[in-house]
Amino acid sequence: MGKYLDLYKQRRNASEAIDALFKNAHHCLVIHYSCESFYDRVDGRTPRITSIAARQLDSGQTRSFSIHKIAEIQKVDLADIERHYDRLEREMLDEFFAFAATHTHCTWLHWNMRDINYGFQALEHRHRVLGGTPFETKDEKKLDLSRLLISIYGVRYAGHPRLESLMKLNRITHQDFLSGKAEAAAWEGREFVKLHQSTLRKVDVMANLAGRAHSRTLATQAPWQDRLHFHPSVIVELVKEHWLYGLLGFVLAGAGVLRLVGVI
Template identity: 40%
Template sequence: MFLKSKRLIERKEGLDQLKEILKDKGKALIIHYSCESFVTSHGRTPRVTSISVRSMETAQMKSFSIHIQAQFDGKNFNNLNPEDYDTLEKKMLFEFYKYMKSNKDKKWIHWNMRDSNYGFEAIANRYKILGGNPFHLDDDRKYDFPRILGKIYSYAYEKNKPDGRLLNLAIRNEISTRDTLTGKQEAAAYDDKEYLKLHRSTLRKVDIMDNIIHRTEQDKLKVNLTKVKIYGLTIPGIIEIVKNNWILFSIWTILFYVLGAATEPIVQRYFGLGQ
């Protein structure tokens, strides 16, 4: 009995986390958001422009955005002054946290939303700055999908350049990136007050994430790694590669059968088996 390698143990952890998320898709939500550039915010918490949340079971989308809130308030979202923006952003985040609180028992799947620069904490800090009281979602309800992918495939599953892992992975898997913006493009869109563009990009990225999760579940996701890198260059790893490839498994079975048939007379001759 072969002991499993560290790579296979980590891979099993990732697959178990994926199974945990997807065992009840009615309780799984995908979240992504867009915000002001970290560079142009000059060290302060970046303003939030839009947040999108998608149900994995129904594919229904819940959106919170500056341009929608501006229309609710009868404002021209192409011509907002800083005071207008603060008011609209606070209202938008109030609605977001109300939604989060009503879905606090769901599993929130995200893409690198881990810290005070970009993540749940950054959104909460922004709301506090505006005078709000954010709802605290328990950390065990948050699932960082890139980390799960890293455990399943190893952390070199995709390159960061030129457009970031999410979009690079989408392109590799021929998933539409229509309406998406890169980091630089999002910064430019914010500076140009193109909030609708930012919102569309957020919506599309949530759709991409859903597609990537589905392909991972079906074991059809293409990554920037060989099977050896995914499973590890060990005897257990090689066995896993063979088990997960029907062509290799068929060849292995035939070779094992031929080898057994060829060695059977020798075994019987020297050990007297079958007499």
């Protein structure tokens, strides 16, 4: 029986976490980044970063960091970016981590940015590889929207890849949005502007989905029992945990007995 109560609490906590973001939306940044493909790598080198976007949840104002913008400022032709990549990437990451260091009060809402493969650790590692000293955001300031949605709606709430499935279910257009496969192709073609536009689009999509989850209007494929995470045994567990539920159960049980004996 404890399993169902745990799922019920998990759903409640995840919903409350999203609600808390919107109560303090001015201090929430939605983050995403694009990088070189991290599949089929044989040399062990970590993927290069191409662009990062950080969108303020309430206003939609977005700060972006990209190698092609750094290249433009430094008068480096797009065709020559690859020859100067280390320097351009380092300066882009310098800018991003300087921004992060001035936003320690903010919570960062992300999608699967959890480890050295793809995540905050990957950004920090690339900065160190290039000779920088990254600012490390505390884990308690990071919220993974993909995991929150699983907690709320269950693992069957959308097919894989879930972000794209949710866009389709909620009729969100794919303009400028690149799938993982398309991003890899864009990297191979050195289409850095296209990668940057996709990164900007993805933070908008994530903010949109978070808003729908907050307003309880997000369309999913979750069966109702997964969506509720509720089971009759939860009532029994709640009664055990809280005296108020116990009192309510006693009153309802008493009413049932009185009906049986014909008093009411």
